[in-house]
Amino acid sequence: MAQLVRFDRSVLKTNQAAIIALTFLAFVLRQPVIVAFVAAVMLAGTVDPRLALFQQIYLRVLKPAGWVKPRVVIDDPVPHRFAQGLGGSFLVAAVIALALSADIAGWALAALVVALAFVNFAFDFCVGCQLFFLLARSGVIRRA
Numbered sequence: 001m002a003q004l005v006r007f008d009r010s011v012l013k014t015n016q017a018a019i020i021a022l023t024f025l026a027f028v029l030r031q032p033v034i035v036a037f038v039a040a041v042m043l044a045g046t047v048d049p050r051l052a053l054f055q056q057i058y059l060r061v062l063k064p065a066g067w068v069k070p071r072v073v074i075d076d077p078v079p080h081r082f083a084q085g086l087g088g089s090f091l092v093a094a095v096i097a098l099a100l101s102a103d104i105a106g107w108a109l110a111a112l113v114v115a116l117a118f119v120n121f122a123f124d125f126c127v128g129c130q131l132f133f134l135l136a137r138s139g140v141i142r143r144a
Contacts, residue, residue, distance in 0.1 A: 002143075007075040010068050014058035015045075016121040019087070023114045027107055032098040035091055035110050042088030046081050078143065083120075083128020087113045 019038055026034035045052025062068040090113050097106035120126045135141045 002076040003078065004074050004076055006072055007077055009071040009073055009075070010063070011055050011058055012080060013071075013121060014062060014068060015052065015054040015084070016117045018054040018057070019117045020114050020121065023091070023110050023117075027110060032095055032106070035098070035106075036095045039088050039091035039095060042084050042091065046085035046088060049077075049081070079129035079132040080126065082132040082141075083126050086128045086131070087116065 019042065022034055022038050026032065026038070041053045045055060049055065058068060063070060090109050094106045094109035094113070097103075097109060116127050132141070136143060
């Protein structure tokens with residue numbers, strides 16, 4: 001059963017913007033270490049939202065300064081955490097591919113994460129969340 005809570009969508013937007021910007025920067029600079037950093041941030045935030053660096057930047061800097069306004073909605077954060085963990089896992093796979101000199105595969109995986117983060121950022125459509133709902137409905141994963 002879904003657990004709906006008050007949820008600031010600006011946290012998600014900040015997270016998505018950081019993922020897009022840093023992963024794109026990694027590609028432009030050809031720096032897999034930046035991809036590894038983004039993957040680590042995403043996975044840490046999936047395990048414990050208090051460890052989500054991009055979320056903390058929003059909460060401690062952007063929101064208090066008034067640079068990003070809160071957009072509080074009633075939502076279930078579980079599908080979003082699943083999507084973030086999935087994206088982080090894809091970035092780990094990208095880093096492994098890049099370390100093995102499989103550059104096309106590595107950058108393609110990173111580009112997939114950027115594309116899906118952009119879709120969510122621009123259109124409020126979370127593909128990872130939809131995958132979560134499909135897997136939950138089919139019984140492949142269970143809600144806590």
